[in-house]
Amino acid sequence: MIHRECGVLKTTYEADMALYPLPIARWAVGGFAVLFFLVLPFSVHEYYLSIVNLVSISIVGALGLNILVGYTGQISIGHGAFMSVGAYTAANFAVRLGLPWPVNLLLGGLMAALVGAVVGVPSLRIKGLYLAIATLAGQLIIEWTINHVTFISGGVQASIQVPRPELFGVPIASQRQMYFLLLAFVVVALVGTMNLVRSRIGRAFIAIRDHDIAAEIIGINIFRYKLLAFAISSFYAGVTGVLYTYYLGIANYEQFQIVTSIDYLAMIIIGGLGSVLGSIFGAIFVTLLPILIRYAMEGFGGLVFSQGAVLNIIPNLRLILFGGLIIFFLVVEPEGLNRLWRNIRNYFRLWPFAY
Amino acid sequence: MKRCLVVLMGLALLVGVGAPPAMASHEIVIGLLCDRTGATQVVGVNLCPGSHDYVKLLNSKGGVEGHKIKLLEVDHEYKVPPAVEAYERFKKEGAVTVVLYGTPIAYALTQKVTEDRIPGITPGFGRSDATDGTRFPYIFPLMATYWSQATAAVKFAGDQLKGLKGKKIAYLFFDNPAGREPIGVLEDLAAKEGFQLKTFAVPPPGVEMGAQVLDIAQRYRADFVIAHLFGRSPSVSIKELKRVGYPLRKVVSFVWGAAEADIEAAGGWAVAEGYNAIQFAGVGQDFPVIREIQEMYRKEGKAPPKEMASTVYYNRGIVWVALQIEAIRNALKAKPDGMITGADVKAGYEKVKGVTLGGLVPPVELTPNDHEGGGWVQVWQAKGGKFVKLTDWYKAYPEIVAKHIKAAGAKK
Numbered sequence: 137m138i139h140r141e142c143g144v145l146k147t148t149y150e151a152d153m154a155l156y157p158l159p160i161a162r163w164a165v166g167g168f169a170v171l172f173f174l175v176l177p178f179s180v181h182e183y184y185l186s187i188v189n190l191v192s193i194s195i196v197g198a199l200g201l202n203i204l205v206g207y208t209g210q211i212s213i214g215h216g217a218f219m220s221v222g223a224y225t226a227a228n229f230a231v232r233l234g235l236p237w238p239v240n241l242l243l244g245g246l247m248a249a250l251v252g253a254v255v256g257v258p259s260l261r262i263k264g265l266y267l268a269i270a271t272l273a274g275q276l277i278i279e280w281t282i283n284h285v286t287f288i289s290g291g292v293q294a295s296i297q298v299p300r301p302e303l304f305g306v307p308i309a310s311q312r313q314m315y316f317l318l319l320a321f322v323v324v325a326l327v328g329t330m331n332l333v334r335s336r337i338g339r340a341f342i343a344i345r346d347h348d349i350a351a352e353i354i355g356i357n358i359f360r361y362k363l364l365a366f367a368i369s370s371f372y373a374g375v376t377g378v379l380y381t382y383y384l385g386i387a388n389y390e391q392f393q394i395v396t397s398i399d400y401l402a403m404i405i406i407g408g409l410g411s412v413l414g415s416i417f418g419a420i421f422v423t424l425l426p427i428l429i430r431y432a433m434e435g436f437g438g439l440v441f442s443q444g445a446v447l448n449i450i451p452n453l454r455l456i457l458f459g460g461l462i463i464f465f466l467v468v469e470p471e472g473l474n475r476l477w478r479n480i481r482n483y484f485r486l487w488p489f490a491y
Numbered sequence: 492m493k494r495c496l497v498v499l500m501g502l503a504l505l506v507g508v509g510a511p512p513a514m515a516s517h518e519i520v521i522g523l524l525c526d527r528t529g530a531t532q533v534v535g536v537n538l539c540p541g542s543h544d545y546v547k548l549l550n551s552k553g554g555v556e557g558h559k560i561k562l563l564e565v566d567h568e569y570k571v572p573p574a575v576e577a578y579e580r581f582k583k584e585g586a587v588t589v590v591l592y593g594t595p596i597a598y599a600l601t602q603k604v605t606e607d608r609i610p611g612i613t614p615g616f617g618r619s620d621a622t623d624g625t626r627f628p629y630i631f632p633l634m635a636t637y638w639s640q641a642t643a644a645v646k647f648a649g650d651q652l653k654g655l656k657g658k659k660i661a662y663l664f665f666d667n668p669a670g671r672e673p674i675g676v677l678e679d680l681a682a683k684e685g686f687q688l689k690t691f692a693v694p695p696p697g698v699e700m701g702a703q704v705l706d707i708a709q710r711y712r713a714d715f716v717i718a719h720l721f722g723r724s725p726s727v728s729i730k731e732l733k734r735v736g737y738p739l740r741k742v743v744s745f746v747w748g749a750a751e752a753d754i755e756a757a758g759g760w761a762v763a764e765g766y767n768a769i770q771f772a773g774v775g776q777d778f779p780v781i782r783e784i785q786e787m788y789r790k791e792g793k794a795p796p797k798e799m800a801s802t803v804y805y806n807r808g809i810v811w812v813a814l815q816i817e818a819i820r821n822a823l824k825a826k827p828d829g830m831i832t833g834a835d836v837k838a839g840y841e842k843v844k845g846v847t848l849g850g851l852v853p854p855v856e857l858t859p860n861d862h863e864g865g866g867w868v869q870v871w872q873a874k875g876g877k878f879v880k881l882t883d884w885y886k887a888y889p890e891i892v893a894k895h896i897k898a899a900g901a902k903k
Contacts, residue, residue, distance in 0.1 A: 186579035190572050283667065291902070292675065293618050294668040295598045309606055311579065384575070385602030390595035390667065391571040427576060430565070444543065444796065448536070451528040451566035 155330060172319060182311040187427060189311060192318035193379050194419035196325045198403045199412065200372020205401070206410035207333055208365035209345030210259050214252075214271035215373045216396035217278035220389045222248040222374025224288055227296035227387035237301035237382060244378035245371040251278070252370020253363045260359055263348075275394055282389045295388040298381055314383055321379060325372065329412050332368070341365050345410070406462055408472025417473035425461065429454045517829035518561045519819055521546075521812065522581030522589035524596060529568035530696075531593070531722045533752050537801040539564060541808025542590075544784045544796070546816075551787060555816055556823040562812065567592070571599045582607060587822070587836045588815050591616065594669045597630070605629045609833035610818070610840055614811055615746050615771065619672055620899035622863040622892075624841070629833070631840050631862045633814050633855065634771040637719070638892045639866025640745045641673035643769055645680045646887030647743050647870050648715040655684040661713035663703060663728060665720050666692040673719065673745075679891050689713070697724030704731040719745040726756035729763050740765035743870065750803035754873055763873040767881065772810040773851040774871050774878045775802050780809060780848045803878070810852050817846045853884050866892065 146152045156162045177185060201215050226244035229235045235243075255274035259267050282289050290296040300307040301317065308317050332338045340361045343351035352358050381387045399422060407418025430450055437446040437453075469476040523542055526535040546562045554560060563584060565577035574596040581589050588610045591597040597617030604611040605628060612631045613621060619636035621627040635643065649655045662677055664670035674690060681688040689711055691703040697720060707713045716737070718728055725748035732739060749768030757763050776782075776799070788795045798805050821839030822831045831839075843857045843864070855864030866886045871878040 181583060183579045183583040187576055190576060194572075289668075292668060292671050293598075295618075297602065300602075384571070384599045386598050388571075388595055388598045391599065395570070423572065426573065444540065447539070447543065447564055448527060451568070454566075455528055455568075 155327070173316075177312055177315050185315045186311045187424065189314050189318050189383065191420055191423045192315075192322045193376055193383060194400075194403065194423050195322050195416050196379060197373055197376035197400050198407065198415040198419045199325050199329045200369045200376065201400050202404045202407075202409065202411070202415045203329060203332065203341070203372065204365050204369035206404055206408075206414070207338065207345060208341040208362065208369075209348075210256070210362060210365060211264065211268040212255075212271040212366075212369070213268050213394070213397045213401065214255055214274040214278070215370075215400050216392040216394060217275040218248045218252050218255075218370040218373035219377030219380065219396065220282055220387075220392035221251045221278060221370075222377035223381040223387040223392065224282060224290075224296065224389070225374070226378040227298050227381055228288070228290070230298045231290070231296055241375060241378045241382075244381075245374040248374020248377065249367040249371040252373065253367040255370075256363055256366025259362050259366065272394070275397055279389060279393060289389070294390075295386055297386050300385065301382050308382075318379060318383070321375070325375075326412065326416075329415075333412070337361070337364065342410075402462070406465060406472055408474030411472075411474040413477070414472050414474030417477070421465075421473060426454050426458055429457050518559050519555065519823075519829070519831070520561045520563060520581070520584050520586040521815055521819075522578065522584075522586035523562055523564045523812075524567050524574055524577055524590055524592035525564050526569045526592060527566050529570065531569055531747075533722065533750070534747070534804055535566070535592075537750070537752070537798045537804035538808040538811075540796055540798040541805040542812040543808075544787075544799075545780070545809045545812050548780070548784050548787050549816065555820050556827065556829075558823060558829045560816065560819070567596065569593050569596070571595055575599065575603075578603065582609065587831055587833050588612065588818065588840075590811060590815075591630075594667075601627065601630055604833075607833065608837070610837045612811065612815060614807075616669075619892075620896050622861060622866075623896050623900055624859050624862040626900050627862065629837060631857070633811070633857075633862070633864060634853065635746070635769075635866040635868045635886075636863055636892075637669065637673045637745065638676045638895055639863065639886060640719075640769050640771075640868060641676040641717070642680065642888040642891055643866070643868045643870075643886060644717045644743050644745070645677065645684070646885070647767070647769075647882070648717065649684065651741065652714055655686040658686045658714040659711060660686050660688050661707040661711060661716045662688060662690045663700070663707065663716055663718045663720070664690065664692060665697050665724060666694045669721070670719050676891055676895055677717070679894070680888065683888075683891070693720065693724060693728075697722060698727050700724070700727060700731055704728065704737070705735055708732070708735040708737040714741065716742040717745075718742060718748055721747045723756070725749065726753045729753065729757035729766055733757075733762050738765065739763060740767065740872070743767040743769060745769055746771055746868075749871070749873070749878075751801045752804075760873060760876045764875075766873045767870055768872075768878075769868045770803065770871050771853055771868050772803075772807040773869070774806060774880070778806070778849045778851045780813075780851060781806070806851060809848070813846060813848055813852060814843060814855060817843045 144158060156165060204210050204212055222244035225247040226240035229240045229243055255271055258270040262270060283294055300309045308314060340356045343356055344358060344361055348358055403418035403422045404415055406421050408414025433450045433453060437450060441449055465473060525539040526532055543562055546560050550559050563581055567574040567577055578589060578600055586609060591600050591611040591613050594616045597613040600611060608629060610629050610631055612633050614632060614634040619638040621630040621632050622636055648660060652658055677688055691707060693700045693703060707716060720728055725744060732742060746769055754760055754763045785795045818836050818839035821842045822835040826835055841857050841859045843855060846852045853867035857864045867884040869884055870881045872881050
């Protein structure tokens with residue numbers, strides 16, 4: 137965090153292209169890897185890992201949405217539905233054909249990518265709010281389809297139970313086992329996204345976001361890259377849906393309704409559009425804040441209100457505080473938590489010789 | 492990436508430090524998921540206080556078999572991720588039974604409770620085939636499932652119409668899995684009883700059903716309407732049916748379609764006069780346990796909580812927790828030291844029988860095979876400013892329900 141950045145000389149292309157050019161950053165990453173893979177999972181109760189697991193799943197989804205909304209500038213209110221596409225694809229393959237979970241995961245992601253690309257077709261002609269409404273239509277159509285086509289939904293109850301994922305014959309069922317599985321996917325999603333956005337494809341996305349006509353003039357195939365953005369983003373969403381399915385042991389479309397799409401949009405807007413770190417901040421903020429507020433209320437609410445009233449007040453106050461904090465953070469820093477963090481970091485970078 | 496890790500670690504530390512110590516006493520913990528906020532909050536705000544008041548009353552009388560009950564409530568806004576977190580918290584606090592409140596939540600946690608061996612109750616939620624205790628050992632619907640409600644509704648319609656042969660029945664339902672679940676049962680009954688069935692779906696969010704109601708009343712000209720709606724939509728259905736002049740005494744609603752709040756929202760008792768509803772808990776305040784709770788508050792020098800006036804959901808909250816406590820009582824009888832686990836309480840549930848609370852609770856009788864306990868309901872009618880009981884506890888066509896449960900089991 138606080139370190140000197142001068143004196144770093146790069147003499148090879150490999151060094152120039154490293155994800156973390158500074159040695160201290162590499163050490164820090166290594167340190168956190170040790171913490172998250174070795175220290176945390178063996179030192180806290182499973183309950184806390186269950187919270188981290190929910191955050192992990194959200195991070196994968198938020199990263200995917202950020203590729204589309206933050207990096208490419210195309211709004212989607214259909215990501216909840218893309219998650220359900222992934223979830224039901226994987227569940228169907230798992231139950232009907234009995235395929236192993238990594239295959240189902242991949243197939244779920246690919247199917248979501250395909251559906252996402254189709255839903256993204258209107259983005260070639262419309263932008264902004266108009267596109268938002270077009271993807272909203274996608275959300276509703278997919279919801280309706282899963283709800284009514286029993287071939288997909290596996291019956292009138294529209295839910296398919298899947299067996300627990302297995303790794304080398306060991307079923308992954310407990311929160312601690314799930315923690316490692318999900319953490320692995322978070323790492324893959326993070327590294328994938330960080331590399332994607334600095335690749336040729338990622339730069340094309342950013343060019344389209346900043347000015348699509350200019351991007352077209354310099355030779356970027358808008359058609360191809362917009363659909364690619366939808367496909368990649370939906371792939372992440374599909375994988376998120378599959379992770380949810382295996383985490384809970386069931387695919388059920390009712391948890392991927394429009395509220396979910398909005399929640400994920402909220403995550404990336406609060407966290408910071410167009411930033412990997414922002415997606416993580418947003419996922420943590422949206423998942424964790426209600427829980428922390430509840431603990432605070434349970435701890436201190438009894439001092440002010442009667443016990444019966446506290447139960448009624450907690451959930452409502454939680455909503456109010458949650459909304460209030462979102463507004464507060466966005467007013468303080470419209471570009472999200474990521475920007476707030478960068479401001480803090482930049483202040484300390486020259487500290488105590490700030491000018 | 493490293494920064495995210497910093498934040499995660501910081502938060503993990505924060506939560507870890509602030510965590511309450513593990514339970515050491517012999518309090519028996521029940522986990523109650525609840526939705527005082529969110530899409531169906533009209534239910535939660537009145538239902539959950541009922542559960543709390545009953546537990547309070549019980550504890551004031553010395554608890555169950557000498558052990559106090561602790562009812563842990565977490566609000567989940569009817570969303571799955573908060574419910575998962577809440578469930579894990581209940582587990583950490585040592586809950587021996589949990590209320591899986593809400594159909595998506597019941598689905599999401601079914602596998603988890605089975606692995607953890609903590610019985611989850613899903614009264615009026617979840618899947619109807621969970622009645623089959625051999626397939627769903629740790630899921631207890633406890634009360635009439637949607638399939639049983641469907642058979643009861645048809646029976647009621649038959650009694651009102653003096654026979655069903657050749658009659659036209661409309662099924663007005665919320666277009667989600669829970670809403671569509673009874674259709675198969677209704678179709679079977681239509682074939683058996685020789686009535687004509689037509690379904691009318693109300694798309695979510697269910698506040699727009701003018702077209703469907705007009706169709707029912709004036710094109711299809713239904714002889715009877717069976718309504719299965721949630722949240723805000725029951726009040727809309729009452730209002731719309733009234734507007735097109737359909738007689739409300741020829742309407743019967745499932746359990747989530749008739750509370751005092753719905754009648755108020757529809758425009759008051761005068762508008763809803765004649766509206767019938769299936770209930771799986773007693774309605775009104777004319778029960779000894781309600782009077783005891785009022786008495787308890789009076790002794791404390793407080794007025795009874797205002798939620799009590801909303802008797803449909805308040806009483807339901809009492810019934811749910813009363814049945815859970817009966818299961819715990821059975822478990823404690825087997826293990827008087829109080830060190831009971833979820834598996835003990837599961838065995839306790841399967842011996843639940845004969846809890847009445849003065850007519851508030853249906854004559855539920857659970858067995859290892861039957862986790863529904865019979866599927867008993869009553870029909871209550873809005874009449875003269877309150878709900879009036881039309882029938883006593885009854886169940887209908889158990890063979891049809893059994894057939895569907897068997898078919899669902901065979902499909903797997």
